[in-house]
Amino acid sequence: MDAIEVDGLKRRYAKGFEAVRGVSFSVREGEIFALLGTNGAGKTSTVELLEGLARPSGGNVRVLGFDPYSERTAVRPRTGVMLQEGGFPSELTVTETIRMWAGCTSDARPIGEVLAQVGLSDRRAQVRVKQLSGGERRRLDLAMALVGHPEVLFLDEPTTGMDPEGRRDTWDLVRELRRAGTTVLLTTHYLEEAEELADRLAIMRAGRIVTTGTPEQVVAERPSSIRFTLPDGLSPAHLPTTLPQPTLREGRVEIRTPQLQSALTDLLIWARQAGVELPGLHARTATLEEVFLEIAQLPDEADEDSQAGGPGKHRAGAASGGMEVERV
């Protein structure tokens, strides 16, 4: 059994707007899974269903084998939740806030231990919540999520507002939790965060998952690129015909290819045989940012087609592993 199982999940808000349109994925025990997507893609709407905060309008969710909405009492004590907005009483100190929360939690961990884990011990522990910086508030949010020994942890944009050091500390902490066997589902706008932490990830757009897999799998589905400056006296027509059609911009050649190794080999053999230097030669696989931007820039009208189930243009299905984007 996977720690989290999501199948055909839908969420419709008042006035019929469908924010989650049939999402399926699973998170294995002890895995870190990242949900990515532009603003409004449906990440929080999805995560709230997994947290049992609302009933899905379609599909199924299982967390540790239970329905988090109808079997909330079985699931809630075993999960930790870090919402986007903590909403703490601002007059309480850090210690008072966490003590209050620990009082509502069965089998709470020692407060000092949790505060030390998120870097809020010593003098910061006596500061009032209203005096905390944005990043410190996120640390307090995280501390609350960790009070009850969670087996599954939901982190909604955990490092928003943190400085680079705070972000690194949080990443280390999340990795430490994974080593201890905690399952983590996080949403983030930081692609670097997903690359650093996620064992697997999914990119959402307009209520659907467009692509999912390990970070390596997700980028491997996009073409790699080879770039160099066109040597004097040569035009793209001189390049080996086995290479994909190159583009030329301000003297730089770009070749986009799904077969990086073989294209690069062809290019280098040709260059050696022709006695040609390729200045500024640069070859690399796609980046998560490129994949993300490509998905984010899909035309808007495609959403309507996909919501209506119309054929053609953009078919971004509840993914099981592949890039499911088609454009005419």
Ligand SMILES: Nc1ncnc2c1ncn2[C@@H]1O[C@H](COP(=O)(O)OP(=O)(O)OP(=O)(O)O)[C@@H](O)[C@H]1O
């Ligand atoms: N309570 C609500 N009632 C109606 N529509 C809502 C409600 N909450 C969210 N939405 C809409 O649902 C869509 C998905 O929102 P959601 O907050 O899930 O996206 P998100 O991917 O988490 O975005 P962000 O990155 O900005 O947090 C958006 O169009 C949003 O306006």
